[in-house]
Amino acid sequence: MELYEMTAYEAATALQKKEVTSLDLTESVLKRISEVEDIIKGFITVFDNEKVLLQAQNIDKLLAEGKEMSPLAGIPMALKDNMCTRGVPTTCASKILKEYRPPYDAHVAEKLQEAGTILVGKANMDEFAMGSSTENSSFYHTRNPWDISRVPGGSSGGSASLVAADEIFFSLGSDTGGSVRQPASLCGVVGLKPTYGLISRYGLIAFASSLDQIGPLTKDVRDCALVLDIIAGNDPRDSTSVPREKEKYAGYLGREVRGFKIGLPREYFEEGIEEPVRKVVMEAMAHCGQLGVEVEEVSMPNTLYALPCYYLVATAEASSNLARYDGIQYGFRAPEEDNLIALYRKTRNQGFGPEVKRRIMLGTYALSSGYYDAYYLKALKVRTLIRQDFERVFQDYDLIVTPTSPTTAFVRGEKINNPLTMYLSDIFTITANLAGVPAISIPCGLAGGLPVGLQVIGRPFDEGRMLQFCFTLEKLLGFKGLKPSIPAKGVLRDAS
């Protein structure tokens, strides 16, 4: 077994037992990257190998000196390229930020650095996190390691594919409407969107501020808990970060789940779902009986309205957040000598890709005079109904389980020209963002050789018990150990 095939926990355990060094682990992932990255294309930036290896040697030195460090010290990882890293490019996969080098680190980047993890590079994504396939990156497409003609999902498609392809032990993504969970589902890895406010968004480039959350993408549930232990917690620099006592999520793993009550909302198993996906999720849930977990069908009648609600709220917020890109203070500026307004318009027109422009326009329209009540205000009211659906079910049930995505990974190019079809890919994930509740996707089986994700949704700040349930279920699912086989470089026919 190659070192890069291990989970972060296995690698960290080997490190603590002094069976390997951080240098060994880092060399191993860099070797893997050199073998498969030309095919997967999950990175936008891979840092200078010498510098990355030097970092690993430093951690080895600190560990040898007996310095107390986090359980994941010395483990190589990647960040989605919308998280600021001081002095190194942070592009959001956009032409408008192509040369941008932030003067500061995001909160999560600081936390992971303090924890002694090794940042290897920045992951590809849909431009400004807008998309469900990573086809909206203005640089190149990322491929799904399970089938390279298919998309990895999005918008954190780079983060997910890198973990699935063993190019990295774990990564972070961001999730506004499913952008961590949907690619996790399509790539067969674990992806968590925490409760709104659990992780500081300081230094996360904003898309829709009332929905955005950062979350880990990992090889299994234990790794997810370990990463969450590092990045969760209050940060006064993000006023939406909730002040509460820090929990130890890894401490929930292995605890008894007998007596848990789970609701299966029927609306998530009816509209738009592919039958093989439904079947695999239901088969996974059949294990609940032997765990002493009670499963009942419930109804969340407003689910149907979540997607239209989301595309008003998210685009309205995006149109406002992205107003800052004007070519003056940082980023790309279009050549224009004479007129300030023309400079703004040319810069934004040349700097943004088609999906970003579409969403800015839709959001501007929804907020514009005469349409505010008909669109934006209406969407905010529907958001209340969706929140109430969750509150009602959580009065009687501990967790809600749904499929993560209505389909397995789709073929590149299949949905990119029809925005609405692409949006439907997030139909099961956006409700958790609108309600602000935590949700996690774990791989639960294969359909047609492609991974299927099962989504577990919890009450606000109930990540601990969600992880507890997922950890137990994961052991029974038999997905663990399954790996995609990535073709060698030479056989690549479709080089788009």
Add this chain to the structure above:
Amino acid sequence: MNVSKKEVEHVTTLARLALTEEEKTLYTEQFNVILEYIHRLNELKLDDIEPTTHVQQLKNVLREDQARNSEKELLKKVLEEAPDKEKGYFLVPPVIE
């Protein structure tokens, strides 16, 4: 409720974008498909429902107004990112003729 190309043009101005004729036609078509889907919301009775602007109960998160990060080095770094600058200022085309 259909959106016309003229309305799309108006939104383009509000959003400080400058689309080509082709883009305007395409976006007008796509807007209408998306908005038709969004009109699903009209099935709901919403008169007595309070809007949710935020999922959290946090209110007025305040802090002391203290100067931070004012070191010269950082200001220099911030300005380094500007596409055009002169003597410590951002440079822009003339605003007033």
